[in-house]
Amino acid sequence: MIDLRPFESLGRFDNDWLAARYHFSFAGYHDPRRSGVGPLLVWNDDTIEPQTGFDLHGHRDMEIITYVRKGAISHRDHLGNEGRTEAGDVQVMSAGKGIMHAEFNLESEPTQIYQIWIRPEVAGATPRWDARRFPKAERAGELVALASGRKGHEAALPINADAAVLGATLKRGQSVEHRLGADRQAYLVAALGTVTVTDAEGDSVTLGTRDGAVLRQTEGVTVTADEDAEIVIADVRA
Known part of the structure; x- marks a missing residue:
């Protein structure tokens, strides 16, 4: 089954420095039909204006993966970690028993993140933070694990969950397959471009840029780029 979530239908929050779009219920946006996918609880599409960001605040018991779509995000936390993560790269914060951190766009243009x-x-x-470069050329035409707690993904940033966040860049006409099975489900977002997603039963939907889709109750899906595209998938337990 493929449940399409068009970008225009997402929850939203806007102020003078942040334009946030919520794929699932979050903060002041609540939709009982969109309360996450298993242990995947939040997928926010944030645009942060230059020289602004999230002041020091805390989290606990959450694996927080930040995928930078455009610009860069700068991190600092109470453990002494500091870093700048650029477009195409990923950072992971395992909040664990508690972490205080701040995230800012210190660039001269808006930053866009998932x-x-x-x-x-x-x-x-134990709380921790790390970031890694994942050049897009290395994931051209195939899905690459970016953050994962699953076996076989040793090159990915580790997370404390039976889950994986994967990414791929596709040229027009290229396809990738992702297997799921009865015990898995996933959420897929077209970060860029337009793709057609076809499940094992032959049903298809088309995703435009920033659209999402829940993938469940299927052995797997094939994602085909209708134009040059970039996709991100979170694979979790059913």
Whole structure:
């Protein structure tokens, strides 16, 4: 089954420095039909104006993956971690038993990020932060694990969950397959371009830029680029 979530239908929050679009219920936006996908609880599409951002605040017991679409995001936390993550790269913060952090766009242009929250397998873990470069050329035409707690994804940033966030860039006409099975489900977003998603039963939907789709109750999907495209998938337990 493929459940399309058009960008225009997402929850929204706007102020003078942040334009946020919520794929799932978050903060003041609540839709009981969109309360996450299993342990995947949050997928926010944030545009942050230059020289602004999120002041120091806290999290606990959450795996927070930030995928930078445009610009860069600068991180600092109470553990002494500091870093700048650029477009195409990924950072992971395992909040564990508690972490205080701030995130700012210190660039001269708006920054666009996906912030993805996944519930960890065990509460109270040691908090940590890390970031890694994932050049788009290395994931051209195939899905690459960017952050994962699953076996076989040792090159990915580790998370404390039976889940994986994967990305791919596709030229027009290229396809990638992603297997799921009865015990898995996923959420897919077209970060750029237009793609057609076809499940194992032959049903298809088309996603435009920033659209999302829930993938469940299928053995897998094939994603075909109708134009040059970039996709991100979060694969979690059913």
